[in-house]
Amino acid sequence: xxxxxxxxxxxxxxxxxxxxxxxxxxxxxxxxxxxxxxxxxxxxxxxxxxxxxxxxxxxxxxxxxxxxxxxxxxxxxxxxxxxxxxxxxxxxxxxxxxxxxxxxxxxxxxxxxxxxxxxxxxxxxxxxxxxxxxxxxxxxxxxxxxxxxxxxxxxxxxxxxxxxxxxxxxxxxxxxxxxxxxxxxxxxxxxxxxxxxxxxxxxxxxxxxxxxxxxxxxxxxxxxxxxxxxxxxxxxxxxx
Numbered sequence: 001x002x003x004x005x006x007x008x009x010x011x012x013x014x015x016x017x018x019x020x021x022x023x024x025x026x027x028x029x030x031x032x033x034x035x036x037x038x039x040x041x042x043x044x045x046x047x048x049x050x051x052x053x054x055x056x057x058x059x060x061x062x063x064x065x066x067x068x069x070x071x072x073x074x075x076x077x078x079x080x081x082x083x084x085x086x087x088x089x090x091x092x093x094x095x096x097x098x099x100x101x102x103x104x105x106x107x108x109x110x111x112x113x114x115x116x117x118x119x120x121x122x123x124x125x126x127x128x129x130x131x132x133x134x135x136x137x138x139x140x141x142x143x144x145x146x147x148x149x150x151x152x153x154x155x156x157x158x159x160x161x162x163x164x165x166x167x168x169x170x171x172x173x174x175x176x177x178x179x180x181x182x183x184x185x186x187x188x189x190x191x192x193x194x195x196x197x198x199x200x201x202x203x204x205x206x207x208x209x210x211x212x213x214x215x216x217x218x219x220x221x222x223x224x225x226x227x228x229x230x231x232x233x234x235x236x237x238x239x240x
Contacts, residue, residue, distance in 0.1 A: 005030055005032050005036065005040070007030065007040065009044040009046065012026070012037075012040060012041065012044060012046060013044070013046050015029070016041070016046060016048075017046075020057055022054070022057070022058070023037045023038060023041075023048075166207060169207060169233050170186060170193055170194060170205075170207045171186065173205070173207060173231055174186055174194055174196070174205070177196050177205075180198075181198055182196040182197065182198045182203075183196065183197040183198065184196050185197075191204075191216065192204035192205055192206050192225075192228070193205055193206055193207050194207075195225075196229070201226040201227070202224065202225050202226055203225060203226060203227050203228065203229050204217065204225040204227075204228045204229070205228075205229045205231065206228060206229070206230050206231065207231045207233060208230060208231070208232055208233070
């Protein structure tokens, strides 16, 4: 026996055309089958969407778009997706004339003009920094009272600073050791930061910017180093 629903034409029209619900969604909302909704719409003479309109409405939903994005990300990160992307890139590059290639490279450089630059390297970035500082003047700092142990954003920012300045300073210091006749092995992100060898002796190199832990080598059960060379640096000095 078919279940009857008490719904007026105006209400059904509103659900379908104003609220932008599909026939299936209306059926689920009213607790009936999709066929019942289709039959009622025919009885009331309510026009239905075309297939293209229905597809467009379905794809405009945020949850559907997010699923499609995630599916697309998974595919293009897969081995097959990377292979296809590589083939497409090569095909696209071969299809360009030398002049078009120059224009394409020029556009890419304009889009990424600030890659690898800091406000100390480019006056445009310095101006942007001043505008941001002026806009944020008087506003409370989001990281006040937080540390990299208590907040993930602070930890990521500290890691970004370390990667940008710490590693660069370490490599510059190792060049000085090489000029003195040391054989240098940068390790980075582990203990120690680098190893230098000279005259059969092995030295651990630690580049510290704040609060060095001088006791960490005393706590090692096995210490393979003849000595530890501590290099004290400051981000402020480096950036100034």
